[in-house]
Amino acid sequence: MTQNPQTEPETPAPLNSAEVTDAGALDQGTYSQLRTARNTARLELDGSWHQISPRYVVSQIVQNVIFVAFIVAVAAVLALALGQTWAWIPAGVIVVITLVTLIILPRQARAIGYMLRSDDIVFRKGILWQRMIAVPYGRMQLVDITQGPLDRAFGVSQLKMVTAAATTGVQIPGLTQAASEALRDTLIEVAETRRTGL
Amino acid sequence: MSEPQLPPTPAPPTAADSEGPTTLADGEWHRMHPLTPLFKGGLALIIIAGIVVTNMRDRLIAWAIDLFSPEAHYGDYSGGDPVDWVLENNLILIALASVLALVLVLVGIFWFVWRFHQFRITGDHVEVRKGIVFRSHRRAPLDRVQGVNLTRPFPARIIGLAKLEVVGAGTDANVDLEYLATGRAESVRADILRLASGARAARRGGAAPTSGAQAASGATAGVDVSAASGAPASVRGQLVGSMNEGVNGLISGVDLADVEPESVVKIPTGRLVGSQLISSVLWFVFFAAIFGVAVGGVVIGSLIDGDPIEGFLGLGITLGIGIPMIIAIVGITWAQISKSLRYSIAPTPDGVRITYGLLTTVTETLPPGRIFAVEVTQSLLWRPFGWWTIRINRMSGKSAAQQSSGSAQQFNVVLPVGKRADVERVLSLIVPDVQPADMALIWEHGILGPVDGDPYRVMARRAWWRRPLSWKRHGYALTDIGLLLRRGVMWRKLAIFPLARLQGVSLSQGPIDRAQRVSGAQVHTVQGLITGYLSGLERDDALFLIDGVTSAAAAAAERDHSHRWGEYAAADVTVAPVHDGALPAAPEGPAFAYPAPPAVSVDPSAPPVAPPVAPPVAPPPAAPPVAPPPVAPPVAPPPVAPPVAPPVAPPPAAPPVPRDE
Numbered sequence: 034m035t036q037n038p039q040t041e042p043e044t045p046a047p048l049n050s051a052e053v054t055d056a057g058a059l060d061q062g063t064y065s066q067l068r069t070a071r072n073t074a075r076l077e078l079d080g081s082w083h084q085i086s087p088r089y090v091v092s093q094i095v096q097n098v099i100f101v102a103f104i105v106a107v108a109a110v111l112a113l114a115l116g117q118t119w120a121w122i123p124a125g126v127i128v129v130i131t132l133v134t135l136i137i138l139p140r141q142a143r144a145i146g147y148m149l150r151s152d153d154i155v156f157r158k159g160i161l162w163q164r165m166i167a168v169p170y171g172r173m174q175l176v177d178i179t180q181g182p183l184d185r186a187f188g189v190s191q192l193k194m195v196t197a198a199a200t201t202g203v204q205i206p207g208l209t210q211a212a213s214e215a216l217r218d219t220l221i222e223v224a225e226t227r228r229t230g231l
Numbered sequence: 232m233s234e235p236q237l238p239p240t241p242a243p244p245t246a247a248d249s250e251g252p253t254t255l256a257d258g259e260w261h262r263m264h265p266l267t268p269l270f271k272g273g274l275a276l277i278i279i280a281g282i283v284v285t286n287m288r289d290r291l292i293a294w295a296i297d298l299f300s301p302e303a304h305y306g307d308y309s310g311g312d313p314v315d316w317v318l319e320n321n322l323i324l325i326a327l328a329s330v331l332a333l334v335l336v337l338v339g340i341f342w343f344v345w346r347f348h349q350f351r352i353t354g355d356h357v358e359v360r361k362g363i364v365f366r367s368h369r370r371a372p373l374d375r376v377q378g379v380n381l382t383r384p385f386p387a388r389i390i391g392l393a394k395l396e397v398v399g400a401g402t403d404a405n406v407d408l409e410y411l412a413t414g415r416a417e418s419v420r421a422d423i424l425r426l427a428s429g430a431r432a433a434r435r436g437g438a439a440p441t442s443g444a445q446a447a448s449g450a451t452a453g454v455d456v457s458a459a460s461g462a463p464a465s466v467r468g469q470l471v472g473s474m475n476e477g478v479n480g481l482i483s484g485v486d487l488a489d490v491e492p493e494s495v496v497k498i499p500t501g502r503l504v505g506s507q508l509i510s511s512v513l514w515f516v517f518f519a520a521i522f523g524v525a526v527g528g529v530v531i532g533s534l535i536d537g538d539p540i541e542g543f544l545g546l547g548i549t550l551g552i553g554i555p556m557i558i559a560i561v562g563i564t565w566a567q568i569s570k571s572l573r574y575s576i577a578p579t580p581d582g583v584r585i586t587y588g589l590l591t592t593v594t595e596t597l598p599p600g601r602i603f604a605v606e607v608t609q610s611l612l613w614r615p616f617g618w619w620t621i622r623i624n625r626m627s628g629k630s631a632a633q634q635s636s637g638s639a640q641q642f643n644v645v646l647p648v649g650k651r652a653d654v655e656r657v658l659s660l661i662v663p664d665v666q667p668a669d670m671a672l673i674w675e676h677g678i679l680g681p682v683d684g685d686p687y688r689v690m691a692r693r694a695w696w697r698r699p700l701s702w703k704r705h706g707y708a709l710t711d712i713g714l715l716l717r718r719g720v721m722w723r724k725l726a727i728f729p730l731a732r733l734q735g736v737s738l739s740q741g742p743i744d745r746a747q748r749v750s751g752a753q754v755h756t757v758q759g760l761i762t763g764y765l766s767g768l769e770r771d772d773a774l775f776l777i778d779g780v781t782s783a784a785a786a787a788a789e790r791d792h793s794h795r796w797g798e799y800a801a802a803d804v805t806v807a808p809v810h811d812g813a814l815p816a817a818p819e820g821p822a823f824a825y826p827a828p829p830a831v832s833v834d835p836s837a838p839p840v841a842p843p844v845a846p847p848v849a850p851p852p853a854a855p856p857v858a859p860p861p862v863a864p865p866v867a868p869p870p871v872a873p874p875v876a877p878p879v880a881p882p883p884a885a886p887p888v889p890r891d892e
Contacts (some may be wrong), residue, residue, distance in 0.1 A: 074748040076740050076769055078777065152785035153735075163745075166737035166755075167781040171788050197603075197626070197733035198755040204727065205634065 058211040059083045068143035068160060076165050078155060082146030085189075089207025090142045092187040097135050101128050147205055152196070154220065156203045168203055172196045173224040176217045191217060245537035246531075256422035257414060260360075263348055267410045268341035290314060350408050354421060357397055359406055371399050371406045373427040377601045377626040378582070379420045381594040388592065395419055400626040424581035424596060494575035495660065496646065496653045502618070503571050506648040509612045511564040518556040520838050521872060525552050571647040576657060578595065583660050585645055597645075600791065601625055602661055603734075604761045605727040607654055607678055608719075619654045619678075621646035623661065624759030643760055662727055664712045676715050677725045680704050687717055688775075694749045694767030707752075707765060707776070714754060714780060716763060726761050727752055731791035732785040736776045752776050 037220045064084040069075050108124030111117040140160060148155045150167075158163040173194055180190040194203040206214065238762040255261050269276075272884040284291065315511070316327045348361040357376075360368040387393070393416040394409035411419065529548055572589040582598035604624035613619070646657045658673070659665050665673070667731050676686055681703050689706030690698060698705050701720040708715045714733065735755040744750055750773035754763030768776075 070745060072745050074745045076738055076750060076770070076774065078774070097884070153781040161742055163740045164737060165739075165777060166735055167736040167753075167777045169733070169781050169785045169788065172734050172786060196734045196755070197757050197759050200753070201737075201755045202733045 058209070058215040061211065062086055062088075062209055063212070064143050066143065067146050068140060070163065071161055076157075076163050078148065078165070082148050082157070083212075084146050085142060085205070085207035086209045086212075088187045088209070089189050090139050092183055092189055092207075093138055093142075095187075096181075097131050101131055104131075121149070134141065134193055137179055142207065145206070149219070151211050154203070156205060165188050166201065166203060168194060168196060170220065170223045172201075173220060176220050178213050178217060194220070202215060255419050256426060260349040260351045263350070263408065264346065264388065264392055264410050264412055265345065266392065267348070268345055270384075270392065270410055287314070321622065349600055352419065352426070354426060357406055359408065368522040369406055371397060371404070373423065375383070375400055376423065376427045376598065378598060379423055379596045381416055381420055381596075383588075383594075384705065385590040388590075393417075397423060398625075398627060404626075418438045420596065427598065428581055480634045494577045495577055495656045496574075496649060498571075498574050498648060498653070500572065502616075503574070503678060504568055506613065506616070506618055507564055507567045507571065509616075510567070510610070511560055513610075514560050514563055518560055522553055522556055571644075574647055578660055583645075587647070597625070597661070599663065600732070602729065603732045604726055604728050604759065604763070605662055606656070606675075606724055606741060606761045607658070608722065608724045609678075611721050613648075614723075617650055618648045619646070619651070620644065620648055621654060621657055621661075622760050624756055624761045626757055627759075655747065658727075662712060662729065664729070669710065669712055673712075673725065673727075674707065674714070677708070677715055678723060680717075680720075680723070686773040687819065688716070688768065690765075690767040691747065691749050691769045694747050697767045702767070705765065706768070707772075709775075709780060709783065716765060718765075726763065728756055728763060730780070730784045730787035732756070732788075733780070736780050738773050738777060740770075742771075749773075754780075759855060 039064060060083060063086050067082050067084060069077075070191045103128050105123050108120045111120035141158070144160045144163075147157070153167045153169045155165060155167045157163070173196060177193040177195065178190050179193065184190055188210050189207045191204060191206045192208055192213045193201045193205075194201070205213075205216075252473050266776050311503070317323060340803060343363055344361070347363050347366075348359075348891040350357070350359045351523070352358075355373055356370045357373060358368065358370040360366065376397055377400050382394045382396065383392070384394065389408055393411050393413045394407065395411060395416045397406040397408070399405055408416070408419065410416075526549060542600040549721055569589040570591075571587055573592070574585075574587040576583060576585045578584075579596065582596045582601070584594065584596050586592065586594045602623050606622050608622065609619045623645055625643065627643070645661060646653060649657065655670060655674075672686065675682055681687070681689070687706040687708045689704065690702045692702075695702040701718060704720055704723075707717070713727045713729040716724075718724045718726070733754065733756065737753045737755065738750050739753070740750040744767075747767075748770050749767045750767055750770050751764070751766045752773045754776075756763060
């Protein structure tokens with residue numbers, strides 16, 4: 034599934050997604066096995082998915098651990114120094130929720146994928162609650178890459194696609210630096226050739 | 232541009248004026264109407280007046296009573312307000328002087344604000360710049376214009392002013408030109424649409440004014456010329472004239488003259504009022520429920536206290552709760568009715584033009600290819616009458632909160648109420664790809680619900696519990712027109728999503744869905760009243776949405792050129808025969824009816840006789856006889872033809888033009 038440049042021979046457009054600026058970059062250092070529900074009724078498309086980098090999970094874990102430590106510290110100060118023992122309750126709830134999120138995070142990260150097809154990009158995520166969205170290339174208004182400080186340390190970034198519809202909201206997290214730039218360039222190039230009025 | 236002039240001074244004809252820029256889309260900076268500050272600052276004036284009245288109320292009452300019956304001594308008014316203080320201290324002069332100074336300062340500020348508020352229309356952009364301390368300069372590309380709305384709010388309408396709103400795509404992306412004289416606003420609208428259509432080539436050449444317009448405005452033009460040559464008109468003259476015209480228009484409703492003859496749908500007033508009254512039954516039920524709860528609570532409370540409310544007090548409480556609610560119901564219903572009255576919809580070369588409103592008149596022009604979704608709906612209460620309403624999703628340049636407000640919702644209704652024939656006509660206007668053959672798919676199968684041989688992919692039978700009533704209807708069909716979504720039994724809906732403007736499709740499947748081998752689906756389009764959610768589709772049908780629909784959408788987008796509709800239309804129909812000596816832009820009208828782009832089938836009988844395209848003519852010699860009706864109302868009823876403004880300073884210049892300068 035990796036190292037599989039997206040070649041769709043039937044592509045009619047002059048410039049198709051196979052001409053990725055750096056096709057290899059999309060699949061370098063990413064997961065290689067998509068994780069989905071076992072039930073055969075799951076949503077499934079033909080073609081292969083590009084996946085995200087495992088470093089995304091590490092980055093998220095580090096961020097969340099820092100967050101948990103901060104919450105515990107605040108609660109401890111409130112409870113021990115100021116005698117506000119109730120502070121343990123909200124802090125405990127937040128910490129438990131964060132920890133549960135962390136436990137399922139690696140599974141979730143393996144379920145995130147995107148596929149460049151001849152006319153559209155498909156993004157999928159989720160295992161139990163599965164979501165899949167297809168956005169035609171021509172509808173893309175802008176492509177946005179964001180990177181937090183820790184993301185930068187781990188070399189991952191998030192790519193967001195904006196269309197005229199507010200609900201479309203495709204955000205691909207955990208792309209490697211090279212992959213996000215290659216993907217952005219590809220998307221913009223392809224969108225340029227298929228632009229419509231809106 | 233024009234010299235600085237105070238509105239009250241007789242306007243010396245400036246260079247720009249005397250040249251008579253019959254089109255404002257000349258790449259120069261223009262100003263708004265001089266009375267603009269009055270209406271924009273109107274609220275402040277009302278507030279000040281309110282404060283004064285509140286503080287002086289007793290004095291005013293005493294004064295009025297003194298005036299009418301001097302012998303009746305009103306109360307024991309003992310002053311205590313600033314007027315007494317001023318009188319006692321002999322400060323009348325100072326007080327008057329300071330009031331005068333304040334007024335002068337305000338006028339000066341307003342004048343400066345007005346001076347710095349300018350707009351410009353170039354070939355590619357419309358720009359507005361304003362502000363003195365905080366300057367703002369907004370420029371919007373014309374080929375992304377989503378529509379042009381011409382609003383005539385009630386007070387401004389009396390003196391013939393209008394507000395032009397150039398709708399952009401995005402939040403807070405509108406460019407407002409407020410206020411312009413109605414005639415100029417209409418010409419600016421026509422210019423913007425013409426430029427946006429990409430038919431710029433048509434603008435060149437052709438200088439002689441149109442003979443049709445000449446004939447139409449012949450009578451009034453004569454008057455104008457004599458008046459204009461008589462006395463150099465003062466600004467006051469203009470104001471009085473435009474005021475008269477505004478009042479006339481208000482009474483006779485003439486300002487619909489340019490569209491009314493072409494309207495493809497006539498809604499009888501009775502039906503309009505009736506439909507809104509029936510809708511208000513829902514409000515009545517809603518308020519009655521609140522009323523019942525409130526009164527019931529009071530009664531129960533009093534019974535528990537062992538102190539039953541009786542007689543007068545009970546009546547008072549009931550009325551106190553009930554009357555405001557009745558007022559609310561009446562208010563809501565009246566607002567709906569008055570907004571929908573005088574509705575008309577007509578094709579023009581630059582898009583569908585919709586006009587409505589009894590007191591505040593709104594004329595909006597929707598260029599082709601700016602409609603993202605269309606929905607035909609019918610509530611249960613309307614079913615016995617066979618009435619339908621049509622709503623659309625479009626880029627309104629407003630945020631979600633603004634969109635859900637009542638006035639903005641009105642912008643999204645293209646047919647307030649209509650029977651089947653009306654709906655079909657409006658649909659073929661706003662969804663140009665609809666062929667007569669497709670109507671069966673839309674009506675018999677779509678709107679009226681499943682019949683034998685249903686082409687719609689509906690919910691799986693095993694998932695019926697998600698939509699217990701409507702599961703047989705709930706589904707979609709992919710056609711050339713677009714993606715059709717059929718939903719609802721009590722509240723029947725059929726939504727059409729044109730493929731060329733589909734923004735994406737998403738599927739979602741939770742564990743219960745998966746156990747039932749179904750999936751939810753959502754069609755994404757711009758924000759609006761129409762949502763595209765379907766639940767419980769068969770898994771394969773849902774996957775087809777992702778596979779088939781998006782590729783069909785991409786293919787449709789390739790074919791679609793409506794964002795520059797004029798270029799392609801002009802290519803198809805080179806030049807119309809009527810062209811010679813007429814408006815350069817006008818011939819496009821009959822040549823291609825509104826839905827210009829590919830393979831359209833709107834009956835060509837409808838197209839406007841003479842499109843409201845402004846003649847970009849600027850021929851000094853030709854100008855005098857014809858009051859350049861930039862708004863060329865095709866067949867204006869003689870009595871009150873085009874929004875002709877009364878006498879103007881430069882005799883040769885076009886009457887309506889210089890008012891803004």
